[in-house]
Amino acid sequence: MKRLDQFLSQLKYGSRSEVEKMIKQECVTVNGIIAKTGRQKINPLECQVHVNGQKVFYKEPIDIILYKPQGYISSNKDEKYPSVINLIKEPYDRFDFKIAGRLDWDTEGLLILTTDGKLVQKITHPNKKIPKVYEVKLDKLYQEETINQLLKGVEIKDGKNEPYLAKALNLEYNQEYIYITIDEGKFHQVKRMFLSISYEVIKLKRIKIGHLDLSDLRIGEYKEFNRNDIF
Numbered sequence: 001m002k003r004l005d006q007f008l009s010q011l012k013y014g015s016r017s018e019v020e021k022m023i024k025q026e027c028v029t030v031n032g033i034i035a036k037t038g039r040q041k042i043n044p045l046e047c048q049v050h051v052n053g054q055k056v057f058y059k060e061p062i063d064i065i066l067y068k069p070q071g072y073i074s075s076n077k078d079e080k081y082p083s084v085i086n087l088i089k090e091p092y093d094r095f096d097f098k099i100a101g102r103l104d105w106d107t108e109g110l111l112i113l114t115t116d117g118k119l120v121q122k123i124t125h126p127n128k129k130i131p132k133v134y135e136v137k138l139d140k141l142y143q144e145e146t147i148n149q150l151l152k153g154v155e156i157k158d159g160k161n162e163p164y165l166a167k168a169l170n171l172e173y174n175q176e177y178i179y180i181t182i183d184e185g186k187f188h189q190v191k192r193m194f195l196s197i198s199y200e201v202i203k204l205k206r207i208k209i210g211h212l213d214l215s216d217l218r219i220g221e222y223k224e225f226n227r228n229d230i231f
């Protein structure tokens with residue numbers, strides 16, 4: 001159970017006092033009855049709340065898969081680039097999302113946003129070993145033998161500049177791209193793995209996390225997904 005004023009201000013309808021004002025002006029109904037006070041307790045998952053005649057969208061948890069474009073950062077704020085959070089529109093933009101496994105500003109592809117911190121842990125914790133597949137374009141022609149070294153493991157620096165043995169779980173090739181599967185998520189891991197064997201990654205796209213892929217999403221689009229599709 002939650003206080004009505006707290007519920008609405010958490011959903012960014014205004015500060016507590018602004019919400020209280022809306023209630024005084026009889027703009028808010030709970031199950032069709034005009035609310036008299038913000039102190040009223042509601043069960044957000046069961047009550048129908050309307051503000052100015054519009055139904056309040058509420059759900060928990062909310063899990064979203066986003067096809068991140070290049071040029072966006074995966075944290076909430078940065079001076080130089082907009083955040084992926086800016087791509088999220090009504091009604092989801094009323095919620096505070098956490099990002100499960102960041103991508104660099106110039107990497108595109110599959111990003112998971114969730115209101116549930118426990119899901120972030122489940123996806124990003126190193127012990128969970130969730131495979132992620134990246135599509136990689138390199139700066140020059142490559143030899144499969146050289147790239148195959150990544151299956152044995154290469155030493156890279158992790159986010160703290162400590163040496164780390166990074167291994168590819170699988171590699172696939174076509175003329176243009178290499179598809180690498182890893183189940184870790186060190187800082188710039190894919191780029192650093194290729195750099196360790198003298199290739200520069202010029203285009204990077206995450207195409208899968210667990211069993212979840214970008215299937216019918218276009219760049220910049222997002223949708224809710226079923227979390228069982230990851231594991």
Ligand code: URA
Binds near residue numbers: 102107189
């Ligand atoms: N590896 C990288 O180097 N960058 C990413 O954005 C993701 C994985």
